[in-house]
Amino acid sequence: MIKFDKHRRTLMREEYQYELQQVKEPNLYRDIYTYEMPPLMCFNHRMVPLVPAEDIWITDTTFRDGQQALPPFTVDQIVRLFDLMHKLSGSNGIIRQSEFFLYTDKDKEAVRKCLERGYEFPEVTGWIRAKKEDLKIVKEMELQETGILTSASDYHIFNKLKKTREQAMEGYLEIVRSALEVGIIPRCHFEDITRADFYGFVIPFAQRLMRLSKESGIPVKIRACDTLGYGVSYPGVMLPRNVNGIIYGLHKYAGVPSELLEWHGHNDFYRGLSNAVGAWLYGCSAANGTLLGIGERTGNTPIEALLIEYIGLRGETDGIDTSAITEMAGYFEKEIGYQIPANQPLVGANFNVTRAGIHADGLMKDQEIYNIFDTEKVLNRPVDIGITDKSGAAGIAYWINARLKIPEKFKVEKIDPGVLAIKEWVDQQYAEERTTGISDAEMWDQARIHFSEWVGYLHHEKE
Numbered sequence: 001m002i003k004f005d006k007h008r009r010t011l012m013r014e015e016y017q018y019e020l021q022q023v024k025e026p027n028l029y030r031d032i033y034t035y036e037m038p039p040l041m042c043f044n045h046r047m048v049p050l051v052p053a054e055d056i057w058i059t060d061t062t063f064r065d066g067q068q069a070l071p072p073f074t075v076d077q078i079v080r081l082f083d084l085m086h087k088l089s090g091s092n093g094i095i096r097q098s099e100f101f102l103y104t105d106k107d108k109e110a111v112r113k114c115l116e117r118g119y120e121f122p123e124v125t126g127w128i129r130a131k132k133e134d135l136k137i138v139k140e141m142e143l144q145e146t147g148i149l150t151s152a153s154d155y156h157i158f159n160k161l162k163k164t165r166e167q168a169m170e171g172y173l174e175i176v177r178s179a180l181e182v183g184i185i186p187r188c189h190f191e192d193i194t195r196a197d198f199y200g201f202v203i204p205f206a207q208r209l210m211r212l213s214k215e216s217g218i219p220v221k222i223r224a225c226d227t228l229g230y231g232v233s234y235p236g237v238m239l240p241r242n243v244n245g246i247i248y249g250l251h252k253y254a255g256v257p258s259e260l261l262e263w264h265g266h267n268d269f270y271r272g273l274s275n276a277v278g279a280w281l282y283g284c285s286a287a288n289g290t291l292l293g294i295g296e297r298t299g300n301t302p303i304e305a306l307l308i309e310y311i312g313l314r315g316e317t318d319g320i321d322t323s324a325i326t327e328m329a330g331y332f333e334k335e336i337g338y339q340i341p342a343n344q345p346l347v348g349a350n351f352n353v354t355r356a357g358i359h360a361d362g363l364m365k366d367q368e369i370y371n372i373f374d375t376e377k378v379l380n381r382p383v384d385i386g387i388t389d390k391s392g393a394a395g396i397a398y399w400i401n402a403r404l405k406i407p408e409k410f411k412v413e414k415i416d417p418g419v420l421a422i423k424e425w426v427d428q429q430y431a432e433e434r435t436t437g438i439s440d441a442e443m444w445d446q447a448r449i450h451f452s453e454w455v456g457y458l459h460h461e462k463e
Contacts, residue, residue, distance in 0.1 A: 007051065009144030016253040021167055029195060029240065033230075041330045045236040048248040053258035053285040056313070058306050060085060060098040060377040061264070063110070064127045064147075065300055066290035067101070067457055070338065079117075081291065086119045086327045088303070090319030093121030094310060095285065095303065102126045102137045111141055111375060114294040125187070130175045135456055138184055145185035147223065150173060159463070164303030169205050176209065180216040187221040193246060200237045202246075208256035213260075221260045223288065226275060229298065232292035233278030238431070243275045247282040250346060262286035265301050267293065272301040277309050291328060292340060292347060304346050323380040352446055353384040354369065354395075355437070361394035361414070364401075387438040389430035399443060404454040419451035439458030 003014040009418040034038050041197035062085070063078055075079070082098065087286060089095035100114075101107045114124050126146035128134035131462035138146040150172040151157060157168045172188065188209060196202050202333065206222055224246055231243040239245050246388065250256045261277030263286070265272050274288040293302035304325045320441055332338040342350040352375045354363065362369040367383055376382040387397045393414035400419065401411045412419055426438060448455050 002043045009050070011084075016203075018199055018203040018253065018459055019344055020169060020204040021195075021197065022328045023154075023200070025203060026158035027197050027200070028154060029399055032241065033195060034236075038447075039230055039241070041232060041234075041241070041349050042238045043234075043236045044238045046238075046245070047235055048244050048282065050281050051248070051283045052281050052313075053261075053283055055259065056280050056287070056310065057094055057096045057331070058089075058303060058310065059096055059262060059286050059288045060122055060290065060303060061127075061175060061288055061300060062290040062294065062303075063100055064099045065264075066294040068290075069299065072106070073110075073336070075106060075110045075113060075190050079113050080331065080335070081328070082114045082119075082122070082176045084119070084324055085122055085291070085332060087321050088307065088322040088328065089121050090317070090321050092319040094307065094318060095122045095123050097129045097145070097432075098122040099125045102141060104126065106439075108141065127189075130172055132175060132178055133184075134160070135175060135184070137177055138179075139182055143184070145187060145221075145446065146179070146189045147189050148172070148179070149191060150205075151191040152190040152196035152205070152225075154197065154201075156192050157201075161200075165201050169208070172205070173208060173212070176212055176220060176442070180218050180220075182210060183218065185219055185221065188226050189223045190225040190266070190388050191225045194226045194240050194243075196240055198246065198249060203249065203267055206250055210255050219260055221262060222256055222263050222284075222397065223262040224279070224284070226249065226263070226265040229266035229275075230272060230409050231248060231271060231275045231278075232267060233271070233275050243278045244282040247279050247284045251283040258283050258285045260285075262288055263377065264288040266295065267298040272299070273305050273309065276301045276306060277313075280313070281419055292332060292338070292344070294338075301344075308346065309390055322378045326380045350386065352381055353386045355386040356395070361392075364398050364411075364414075365422075373415045387426060387443055389426065389434075390427070393419050396422050396426070399452075400451060403443070404447060404451060406454055420428065 001014045002011050005012045032042060058319045067073060085095055100111050111124055123145060126143050128138060128146055129149050131408050157163055157165055160255055161168060176186045190202060193202060209220045216419060221377065230241050232241045233243040245263065250261060251258060261284040263276055263284050265275045280287055287306055289301035289303040289306050291303050293299040307320050317448065325346060329340055340347055343349045345351055352371060354370060361369045363383060371383045387395055387399060395415045397412050397419045
């Protein structure tokens with residue numbers, strides 16, 4: 001049927017029909033995935049339009065996918081992280097949902113305690129295999145929605161499940177029908193979609209799901225899972241790796257509304273964040289991630305990064321509490337014992353720390369020259385200086401002014417005798433072949449020697 005598209009302002013075909021393509025041998029895309037080499041990036045230069053969803057949001061898998069890469073969280077830790085996620089999400093609930101395992105007694109206790117919080121957002125949802133006995137657990141836990149593993153690639157269908165495409169699809173549809181019968185919203189996880197036959201399996205399966213949704217009057221969601229991080233959001237890349245094409249195709253050809261579409265990516269090739277944002281830009285409402293990007297192998301898309309990207313795309317915070325990013329990272333390190341890489345953006349110990357003297361000199365004149373944004377206002381993380389042999393007098397002066405909280409009109413310059421004395425001591429350290437940075441404790445010792453009056457003043461102010 002031809003219909004006028006009010007958004008594109010042109011006549012366009014409204015319905016597309018694709019049939020499941022039965023194959024005797026699995027399509028493993030050996031021209032792209034040779035396995036002996038990194039995956040190849042093939043282009044056919046077919047472009048799809050950039051059509052962002054009217055509304056976009058974030059979903060969480062910290063307690064499902066994220067936990068697969070760490071020692072298990074305690075129930076108390078899960079509840080505290082859930083509280084922090086609620087705080088991060090803000091008044092408008094930008095983090096809409098959080099999914100949980102449901103199999104162990106501890107899993108169930110964590111779900112119950114999080115439900116007792118009574119938050120509207122994030123909503124607690126489940127994750128199960130495509131088995132009816134798993135669905136019973138969801139019903140017993142009285143959850144309104146659950147993810148269901150519905151693997152999409154022939155790697156999984158043929159080589160893991162040992163089924164044909166038709167057998168796999170019918171099995172998936174059966175568990176979806178069972179969920180709909182008891183009023184549970186199914187969220188079908190198209191595992192390994194970036195190695196799946198898009199027109200031979202993905203689209204026909206998605207169309208069948210949309211028919212079930214229409215018949216039942218219950219939403220059926222689709223999560224496009226880039227299980228091994230193969231997705232690429234460059235324009236003109238061929239399917240099945242094309243993130244833009246996957247999202248546009250599910251929306252346009254399978255008729256999946258944006259609000260029922262979700263992207264789940266991994267970071268194996270450093271594309272976790274860019275692919276999630278690409279999915280948003282090409283019509284997907286939900287981007288899935290984890291706190292700090294934890295997860296299997298290289299991890300998932302970091303939720304804190306998605307929050308910053310959301311603000312960048314929408315031009316407003318929309319209620320997001322960005323200061324809770326720092327609070328959340330601190331909890332991971334101090335209470336859970338997770339060591340965040342020092343250079344990890346937004347949350348690492350050194351993400352807004354400079355050790356270069358020329359940068360410190362610029363910071364003294366105007367923080368905006370070398371700081372990505374007002375990190376003190378946005379993240380409650382003032383820009384900082386680390387002292388090494390590269391810091392120079394400018395770096396030392398900045399450290400003294402910042403740590404001793406010296407008022408603007410009294411700030412020391414890099415030519416101050418005390419600063420030069422500390423620089424001479426630092427230079428001597430590295431002349432003796434020191435290979436580590438100067439610690440804050442060592443710098444405080446030097447400050448007490450050369451700036452005792454300001455150290456005393458600071459101590460008095462604290463009292």
